Amino acid sequence: MKIAIIVPMAIEAEYYHKYFHSGNKEMFGSTMFEHFCVRGNDIYLGLSGIGKVQAAMNLTSILAQVNLDLVLMTGTAGSLQAGVHQGDLIVAKSFAYHDAHNTLAGDYVEGQLPGEPASFDLDSPARTQLTNFLEVQGVKYQEGLIVTGDSFIGSDQQKQAIKQNFPQAVGVEMEGAAFAQVAAHFKKPLIALRAISDNGDDGANEDFDRFAQKVGAQAAKLICAYIEKMS
Template identity: 75%
Template structure:
C-alpha cells in the first residue's frame, strides 16, 4: 500500500523519524515529503502547514502525483466538550468548517460550503480497521464531529460562539475539514486522529506549547504501531 501521513508541524513529524529510517525526500508541488518503506508499504510523511489552504494544497499536490491508498492525519486540537480533556484521543468521524456561514445563500447549514456536503463523514473500512486496532490495544478514544477554521481558538468568547453553532462538536482545529474535502473529491479513505492539547479557551496560548509535543508523540507512537501490525 501507499500510505500518506500528514501532520501540521515539524515538532509532530520528528517523532515519526524515530520509527522510520533511511527515507528519501521528494518534492510534490511546494511540499517536501519523506518517502519510507515500512513492512512492504510505501510511507509518505509530509507537513500540511497550518490552516485550510496549506492543508488542501499540500495534500492535493501529493494525491495528484501518487496513487495513495490511505491517508493518515494526526495532530492536535482544542477541546469544545466538557467530557473531552487534555491528552484525550479523538478518532474523528466527521469534519465541517466552523467559519463557513452560508445559510443566507441558499438551503445550506452552518459549516457547509455551497456545492459540498454539510459534513465530510469518515466512514471507510480503513477507518474501521484503525478503530479495531485501538480497541484491541485498549487505547481509550472518543469519536465525533470536529470543526475546522483558520483561527487558533484561544478565548472563551470564540469557543462559546462555535459551541452555539455546533453543539455536538468535540474539538476544534485548523486543517481537518480541508483534508476531508480533498480526500472526498479524490475518493481516498482518510483516518483522522486528533489529540487534545488545550481547552480552546483563555488558557490555550499557555497550554499549547506545553502539550503539543507530548500529544504529538503519543499519536505518532500509535500510528507507527498500527503500521507494524498491518497485513
Template identity: 65%
Template sequence: MKIALIVPMPEEAEFYYQHFHDREVKMFGCTKFEHFSVNENEIYLGLSGIGKVNAAMNLSNLLANVDIDLIIMTGSAGSLKSEIKKKDIIVVNSFAYHDAHNTAAGDYVEGQIPREPARFDLQSTERAQFIDFLKASGLNYKEGLVVTGDSFIASEAAKTAIKANFPEAVGVEMEGASFAQVAYHFNKPLIALRAISDNGDEDANESFEEFVKEAGQKAADLIISYLKR
C-alpha cells in the first residue's frame, strides 16, 4: 500500500524517524514529503502545516502526484466535552467547519461549505480495520465529530459559541475538515487521530505547548504499531 502519513508540525514528525529509515526526500509542488518503505508499504511522511489552507494545499499536492491508498493524519485537539480528557485519543468519525456560517446562502447547515457535504464522514473499510486493531490491542479511544477552524480556541466564550452550533462535537482543531474535504474529492480513505492536548479554555496555550510532543509521541507509537501489524 501507499500510505500518506501527515502530521501538523516537525515536533510530531520526529518520532517516526526512529523507526523509518533510508528516507528519500520528494517534492510535490511546494510540499516536501519523506518517502520510506516499511513492511512492504510505501510511506509518505509530510507536514500539513497549521490551518485549513496549508492542510488542503499540502495534501492536494501529494494526491495529485501519487496514487495514495490510505491517508492517516495525526495531531492534537482541544476538548469540547467534559468527559473528553487530556491525553484521550479521538478516532474521528466525521469533520465539519465550525467557522463556516452559510445558512443564509441557501439550504445549508452550520459548518457546511456551499455545494459540499454538511459533514465529511470518514467511515471506510480501512478505518474499520484500524478500529479492530485498537480493540484487539486493548487500547482506549473515543469517537466523534471534530470541528475545524483557523483560530486557536483558548477561551470559554469561544468554546460556548462552537458548542451552540455543534453540541455533539467532541473536539476542535485547525486542519481536519480540510483534509477530509480533499480526501472526499480524491475518493481516498482517511483515518484521523487527535490526541487531546488541552481543554480549549484560557489555559489552552500553556497546555498545548507542554503537551504537543507527548501527544505526538503517543500517536506515533500507535501508528507504528499498526503499520508493523
C-alpha cells in the first residue's frame, strides 16, 4: 500500500522520525515528504502546515503525483465537550467547517460550502480496520464530528459560538475539513486520529504548549503500531 501520514506541525511528527528510518526526501509541490518502506508499504510522511489552505495545498500536491491508497492525518485538537478530556483520542467520523456561514446565500446549513456536502463523512473499510485495531489493543477512543476553522480557539467565547452551531461536535482544529474535502474529491479514504491537547477555552494556549507534543506522540505511536501490523 501507498500511505501518506500528514501532521500540521514538526512537534507532532517527532515520534515518527524516531520510528521510521532511512527515508528518502521527495518534493511534492512546495512540501517535502520523507519516503519510507515499512513491511512492504510505501509511507510518505509530511507536514501540512497550519490552516485550511496549507492542508489542502499540500495534500493535493502529493495526491496529484502519487496514487495513494490511504491518507492518515494525526495531530491535536481542542475539546468541545465536557466528556472529552485532555489526552483523549478522537477518531473522526466526519468533518465540517465551523467558519463557513453561507445560509444567506441559498439552501445551505452552517458549515457548508456551496457545491459541497454539509459535512464530510469519513466512513470507509480502512477506518473500520483502524478502530478494530484500537479495540483489540484495548485503546480507548471516542468518535464524532470534528470542526475546522482558520482560528486557534483559545477563549470560552469562541468555543461557545462554535457549540451553538455545532452542539454535537467533539473537537475543533485547523486542518481536518480541508483534508477531508480534498480526499473526497480524489476519492481516497482518510483516517483522522486527533488527540485532545486542550479544552478550547481561556486556558487553551497554555494547555496547548504543554500537551501538544505529548498527545501528538501518543497518536503517532498508535499509527506506527497499526502500520507495523499491516501485511
